[in-house]
Amino acid sequence: MSGTNGTTTANSANGSSNNGGNFRSNPYQPVGDFLSNVGSFKIIESTLREGEQFANAYFDTETKIKIAKALDAFGVDYIELTSPAASEQSRRDCEAICKLGLKAKILTHVRCDMRDAKLAVETGVDGLDVVIGTSSFLREHSHGKDMAYIEKTAIEVIEYIKSKGLEVRFSSEDSFRSDLVDLLSLYRAVDKVGVNRVGIADTVGCASPRQVYDLVRTLRGIVSCDIETHFHDDTGCSIANAFCALEAGATHIDTSVLGIGERNGITPLGGLLARMVVTSPDYVKSKYKLHMLKEIEDMVAEAVEVNTPFNNPITGFCAFTHKAGIHAKAILNNPSTYEILNPADFGLTRYVHFASRLTGWNAVKTRVGQLGLVMTDDQVKEVTAKIKALADVRPIAIDDADSIIRSFHLTLHEQPAGTQASAPVEVAQ
Amino acid sequence: MSGTNGTTTANSANGSSNNGGNFRSNPYQPVGDFLSNVGSFKIIESTLREGEQFANAYFDTETKIKIAKALDAFGVDYIELTSPAASEQSRRDCEAICKLGLKAKILTHVRCDMRDAKLAVETGVDGLDVVIGTSSFLREHSHGKDMAYIEKTAIEVIEYIKSKGLEVRFSSEDSFRSDLVDLLSLYRAVDKVGVNRVGIADTVGCASPRQVYDLVRTLRGIVSCDIETHFHDDTGCSIANAFCALEAGATHIDTSVLGIGERNGITPLGGLLARMVVTSPDYVKSKYKLHMLKEIEDMVAEAVEVNTPFNNPITGFCAFTHKAGIHAKAILNNPSTYEILNPADFGLTRYVHFASRLTGWNAVKTRVGQLGLVMTDDQVKEVTAKIKALADVRPIAIDDADSIIRSFHLTLHEQPAGTQASAPVEVAQ
Numbered sequence: 001m002s003g004t005n006g007t008t009t010a011n012s013a014n015g016s017s018n019n020g021g022n023f024r025s026n027p028y029q030p031v032g033d034f035l036s037n038v039g040s041f042k043i044i045e046s047t048l049r050e051g052e053q054f055a056n057a058y059f060d061t062e063t064k065i066k067i068a069k070a071l072d073a074f075g076v077d078y079i080e081l082t083s084p085a086a087s088e089q090s091r092r093d094c095e096a097i098c099k100l101g102l103k104a105k106i107l108t109h110v111r112c113d114m115r116d117a118k119l120a121v122e123t124g125v126d127g128l129d130v131v132i133g134t135s136s137f138l139r140e141h142s143h144g145k146d147m148a149y150i151e152k153t154a155i156e157v158i159e160y161i162k163s164k165g166l167e168v169r170f171s172s173e174d175s176f177r178s179d180l181v182d183l184l185s186l187y188r189a190v191d192k193v194g195v196n197r198v199g200i201a202d203t204v205g206c207a208s209p210r211q212v213y214d215l216v217r218t219l220r221g222i223v224s225c226d227i228e229t230h231f232h233d234d235t236g237c238s239i240a241n242a243f244c245a246l247e248a249g250a251t252h253i254d255t256s257v258l259g260i261g262e263r264n265g266i267t268p269l270g271g272l273l274a275r276m277v278v279t280s281p282d283y284v285k286s287k288y289k290l291h292m293l294k295e296i297e298d299m300v301a302e303a304v305e306v307n308t309p310f311n312n313p314i315t316g317f318c319a320f321t322h323k324a325g326i327h328a329k330a331i332l333n334n335p336s337t338y339e340i341l342n343p344a345d346f347g348l349t350r351y352v353h354f355a356s357r358l359t360g361w362n363a364v365k366t367r368v369g370q371l372g373l374v375m376t377d378d379q380v381k382e383v384t385a386k387i388k389a390l391a392d393v394r395p396i397a398i399d400d401a402d403s404i405i406r407s408f409h410l411t412l413h414e415q416p417a418g419t420q421a422s423a424p425v426e427v428a429q
Numbered sequence: 430m431s432g433t434n435g436t437t438t439a440n441s442a443n444g445s446s447n448n449g450g451n452f453r454s455n456p457y458q459p460v461g462d463f464l465s466n467v468g469s470f471k472i473i474e475s476t477l478r479e480g481e482q483f484a485n486a487y488f489d490t491e492t493k494i495k496i497a498k499a500l501d502a503f504g505v506d507y508i509e510l511t512s513p514a515a516s517e518q519s520r521r522d523c524e525a526i527c528k529l530g531l532k533a534k535i536l537t538h539v540r541c542d543m544r545d546a547k548l549a550v551e552t553g554v555d556g557l558d559v560v561i562g563t564s565s566f567l568r569e570h571s572h573g574k575d576m577a578y579i580e581k582t583a584i585e586v587i588e589y590i591k592s593k594g595l596e597v598r599f600s601s602e603d604s605f606r607s608d609l610v611d612l613l614s615l616y617r618a619v620d621k622v623g624v625n626r627v628g629i630a631d632t633v634g635c636a637s638p639r640q641v642y643d644l645v646r647t648l649r650g651i652v653s654c655d656i657e658t659h660f661h662d663d664t665g666c667s668i669a670n671a672f673c674a675l676e677a678g679a680t681h682i683d684t685s686v687l688g689i690g691e692r693n694g695i696t697p698l699g700g701l702l703a704r705m706v707v708t709s710p711d712y713v714k715s716k717y718k719l720h721m722l723k724e725i726e727d728m729v730a731e732a733v734e735v736n737t738p739f740n741n742p743i744t745g746f747c748a749f750t751h752k753a754g755i756h757a758k759a760i761l762n763n764p765s766t767y768e769i770l771n772p773a774d775f776g777l778t779r780y781v782h783f784a785s786r787l788t789g790w791n792a793v794k795t796r797v798g799q800l801g802l803v804m805t806d807d808q809v810k811e812v813t814a815k816i817k818a819l820a821d822v823r824p825i826a827i828d829d830a831d832s833i834i835r836s837f838h839l840t841l842h843e844q845p846a847g848t849q850a851s852a853p854v855e856v857a858q
Contacts, residue, residue: 058824209638236700240669309738395487
C-alpha cells in the first residue's frame with residue numbers, strides 16, 4: 001500500500017488520468033492513484049428497487065418497463081429490481097423486465113435467505129444482490145441472528161446462486177455501525193467462496209466522506225472481488241460519499257433517479273454524474289447519454305408525483321442561472337469562470353440574469369446587444385443604473401428591464417445629431 | 430503535525446469528543462483530533478447575501494428584517510448582508526439590520542476595493558467579508574489584476590477596516606482553481622497584518638471532500654487566524670465539503686437557508702446541521718434552536734417562491750417516512766435501527782408507511798393497534814396479505830388499508846366463538 005499514505009492520496013483527490021481541461025492549471029491536478037476508480041466506475045441503478053421504497057412510489061408494470069428502457073438507453077450498467085418475494089406482481093414485473101433483452105444487466109435485491117434466493121433465480125435475472133443487517137442495532141432489533149449464523153447462511157446462499165450461473169453480490173446493511181472486525185471477517189469469507197461483489201451500505205446515512213474512504217480502502221486490502229457501495233442521504237453526503245468510495249477503490253455505485261428511496265433517499269443518478277463529469281469528463285461523456293438526464297428525471301418525477309428540486313444538480317431550474325453583476329461579467333467573457341459544468345453537455349442552456357438590483361453593466365450590455373440595440377458603454381452604464389433603481393423598489397421581470405432599455409434607447413435617438421453610439425458588442429452566449 | 434498522518438485522521442473522521450450515543454459501538458469512534466472543529470464551528474449565515482443572488486430572490490426591507498430576526502433567534506453566529514455598494518436600497522437595508530440590536534454579528538460582503546470598504550464601514554456593521562478572485566480564470570476574465578496588485582490592495586483594505594475597529598475577513602474566490610503557492614503566500618501576508626479570518630471559497634462547486642481537507646489542512650499550518658469556508662453545490666458536495674473543512678481545522682462555515690444562492694446554491698443551513706447533529710449532537714442541540722428550522726425554511730421558501738425539495742434533509746416531506754417491511758419492523762422495535770436523526774429534535778414526527786406492496790406484517794400490526802383493534806399475529810399476517818394484494822394492483826391510501834383492516838376485523842367477530850384474539854400489542858411510536 002506504499003504510495004497511498006494520507007498526504008499522497010489527499011493530493012490526488014481526483015485520482016484519474018481522465019481529468020479535463022478545467023483542472024490543467026490546478027495545483028490539485030491528480031497524480032496517478034492506483035486505488036482510484038473515479039475514471040472507471042459502474043452504476044447500479046436502483047430506481048426500481050430502492051426507488052420503489054420512496055414514500056410516493058407506486059410503479060405499475062408499464063411504468064417500470066418505461067423506466068427500465070430509459071435507464072438502459074441512458075447507459076447504466078445494471079438495473080436493480082424489487083425482490084420477487086415482496087409481492088406477486090413484483091415477481092411478474094421482474095420476469096417481464098428480464099425478457100426485454102436490455103443491454104444493462106438485471107439484478108434483484110433479496111434478503112440473505114434461501115427461499116428468497118430460489119424465487120429470484122427463477123425470474124431470469126442476471127444476478128442477485130443479497131443483503132443482511134450486520135450492525136448490532138439490526139442484529140438485535142431486526143432479524144436477531146448472530147455473526148456465525150450470518151456467515152454460514154451467506155455462504156450457502158452465495159454458493160447456490162453461483163451454482164445457477166448467476167452473478168451475486170453480498171452486502172451488509174448499516175455497514176458503518178457494524179463491528180469492523182466482524183465485517184472484514186465476513187467479507188473475506190464470502191470473497192473466498194467466489195462472490196462477485198461485496199457491498200458497503202450506509203443504510204442510515206450517517207457516514208462521512210473520509211470515514212467512507214477509510215472503510216473502503218481497508219476493505220480493498222482484504223477482498224479481491226468488486227466493491228459496491230450504497231449511500232443514503234440523511235445527512236446530505238450521499239454524492240460525496242460515493243465519490244470518496246470510488247477514490248478508495250470501490251467499483252460500483254448504487255443510484256436512483258432524483259435519489260428517490262427510503263426516507264430522503266440515496267445518491268441521485270444526476271448528482272453523481274455532475275460530480276463525475278467534472279472529475280472524469282471523457283469517461284462519463286463517452287459512456288452515458290447525458291442529454292437524456294432531464295427526460296428521465298422528468299419521467300420519474302411525474303411517476304412519483306414530486307417536483308424536481310429547485311436546486312437539483314444540473315436540472316434544477318436555476319443550475320445555470322447567473323445573477324450577481326460580478327459573476328455575469330466574467331461568465332460573459334468566459335463561461336469557465338463561474339461554471340464547472342457545461343450546460344450544453346446535458347442539452348441545456350445557461351441564462352445570465354440581468355433584471356435585478358445585483359446586476360452589472362456587462363450583463364445589461366449583453367442584453368442590449370440581444371435586443372439589437374446600439375449604445376456606448378457610458379449609455380449602458382446609465383441604463384443599468386435605471387434598471388437597478390427600479391429593481392431596488394420591487395421585483396422586476398425581463399420584460400420590465402427590456403422596457404427600460406428600449407425606452408432609454410428611444411430617448412438617445414431624440415438627442416441632437418452628433419451623439420455617437422458604439423457598434424454592437426460581440427457577446428458570449 | 431505528528432498524529433495527523435492520513436491513517437490516524439482518516440480513522441477519526443468524526444474528530445470530536447462531542448459525539449453522541451449512536452456511535453458508541455462504532456469502530457470509527459473518533460479518537461482525539463486536535464485539528465478538527467466539528468464540535469466547535471461557527472455559522473456565517475448568508476441567505477441575505479449569497480441567497481439574494483439566487484435567481485428567484487427579491488427581498489424587500491421587511492422580508493430581510495424578518496429573516497434576519499429569525500436567523501438570530503435560531504442562533505447563527507453571523508448574518509452576512511449584500512454589499513451596500515450593490516444598490517441604494519441594499520445600503521439602507523444594511524443600516525436598518527445593524528440597528529436591530531441582534532445577538533448575531535452583522536457582516537457585509539464587499540469587493541476588495543477601498544471605495545466599497547468605506548461605504549460598508551459607514552453602515553454600522555460589525556465586520557466586512559472582503560473578497561477577490563485569485564484564479565487565473567478570474568484574473569484574466571473578471572478583474573484583470575495580478576497577484577502583487579491583489580496583495581497590496583488587500584493589505585490596504587484590511588488595515589483600513591481594522592483601523593475602524595471592525596472585524597475583517599479576506600477571501601479568494603475560486604480558491605480551488607487558484608495557484609496554491611500564490612494563495613498561501615497571499616494568506617500568509619494578510620494573516621501577518623492581523624486579518625480575523627481568511628476564506629476558502631469553492632465558487633464554482635468543483636471541489637471534492639478530500640481535496641478540501643487537504644487544502645484547509647495545509648492552510649491551517651500557514652495562518653494563525655480563523656478559516657472560513659464557502660462551498661457551492663454544483664456537484665452536490667457542499668455539505669460534505671463543509672464537514673471535511675471543519676475536520677481539517679476550518680472554524681466558520683457559510684450557509685444559506687435551503688442553500689439558495691448563485692446557480693444551485695451553497696451549503697444549506699438545514700443540511701449542514703443534519704450532518705453536524707449526528708457528529709456533535711451536544712454542541713449542535715445546545716447552540717441552535719433546531720425546532721425553528723422548518724419555520725425558517727418555510728419563510729425563505731415562500732419569500733423566493735420555491736417548494737422545499739421533496740428530499741430536503743430533515744424537512745423534506747419523506748425524511749422520516751419508512752416504507753419497506755424490513756425497515757418498518759426494525760423501526761417499530763427501535764428507531765435507531767434506521768434513523769440516525771431523531772425527528773423529535775426538530776419538532777417533527779416519523780411515519781411508518783404500511784399501505785404499499787412493500788409493507789410487512791409488523792407495520793400492519795402497529796396500525797391494527799393504532800386503530801384499537803385486537804388480532805393475533807396470524808390474523809395480522811392474513812390481513813397484511815390482503816393489503817399487499819390490493820396495493821399490488823393499484824396505489825392505495827391509508828384509508829384503503831384501514832378499510833381492509835376494519836373489514837377483516839369484522840369478519841373475525843362473525844366467526845364461531847372459541848377463536849382467540851391476542852391482547853393489544855404494545856408498539857413503539
